[in-house]
Amino acid sequence: MTGEFDLIERIRARVLSRDDVRLGIGDDAAVLAVPAGLHLVVAMDTLNAGVHFPAETTAADIGWKALAVNLSDLAAMGAVPAWCTVSLSLSMPEADARWVDAFLDGFDALARMHAVALVGGDTTRGPLSICVTVHGFVAPGRALQRGAACAGDDIWVSGTPGDAAGALRQWRGGGAIDPDLRARLDRPSPRLALGDALLGIAHAAIDVSDGLLADLGHIARASGLAAVIELDDVPASPALRAAFDADVRHQLQATGGDDYELCFTAPPALADVVRQAARDAGTPVARIGRMGKGAGVSARLAGAPWAPPGLGWDHFAVP
Secondary structure, eight states, rough: OOOHHHHHHHHHHHHHOOOTTTEEEEEEOOEEEOOOOOOOEEEEEEBBTTTBBTTTOHHHHHHHHHHHHHHHHHHHTTOOOEEEEEEEEEOOTSHHHHHHHHHHHHHHHHHTTTEEEEEEEEEEESSEEEEEEEEEETTTTOOOBBBOOOOOOEEEEEEEOOOOHEEEEHHHHHSSSOOHHHHHHHOOOOOOOHHHHHHTSSSSSEESSSSSSHHHHHHHHHTTOEEHHHHHHHOHHHHHHHHOOOOHHHHHHHHOOOOOOEEEEEGGGGGGHHHHHHHTTTTEEEEEEEEESSEEEEEEEEEEOOSSSSOOOTTTTTO
């Protein structure tokens, strides 16, 4: 087995270096140089075994996802990532050096894709849990926010919501898990390029982590508006269509969560601009609804109201 300081050294040897990291892993705190004229954007998420990923998930996939879900929050703000910290709670045998190396394989692969430097954190003994904090930059007054939607805005979503929830449903059912759906659960793609491309175009944005309706509801509430989506217009992947009938598929897409796609609003007059921005970012998007006066979030299917069993995931909801 490996001691705590051996683990820290193992991590330090793997991390990306950046010129704006004046002092990184190894001291009581990191010293970082924030670029002049930019605002610092900070986000944090925790992943717990059995809650955010199945217990048998590989260490590399856990490493990737732990960073991805945090980068997704920066994407929703239109921020460019720079640094991160990681707190690892590990129990034996998870503290084995091979597990940490595999975790870093996934974490580092995504970090290098987006030039993110790991600059510090903590390691402790306990149930498997990973907490990541990410830091990024955005120009003053440019950050996308939940509360800036306008009545009449189109509602858009990126990618194909429901895939990750489909994998979880198959896993909980004890059957075979479609590999394409499992890949979407284990290795989500943070839509950073899209978030950046939407600056100055979109009015409001959020990442879809708890379910499309639940997260869109945050935009509606923060903006003092109502939101209505058309389920027929929400894109579904071929894998999701093949795995589930229409009723289950619509439920997964509307309420499943764990997609880490972007849901955003923009003026109808800019629809073509949105599509071009998405093409430039290499990310498919679809227009799925409209913001209006009123309150709350609702869905329609084939022109009729559609009532889900719930809006999405809530860690503290009463069963």
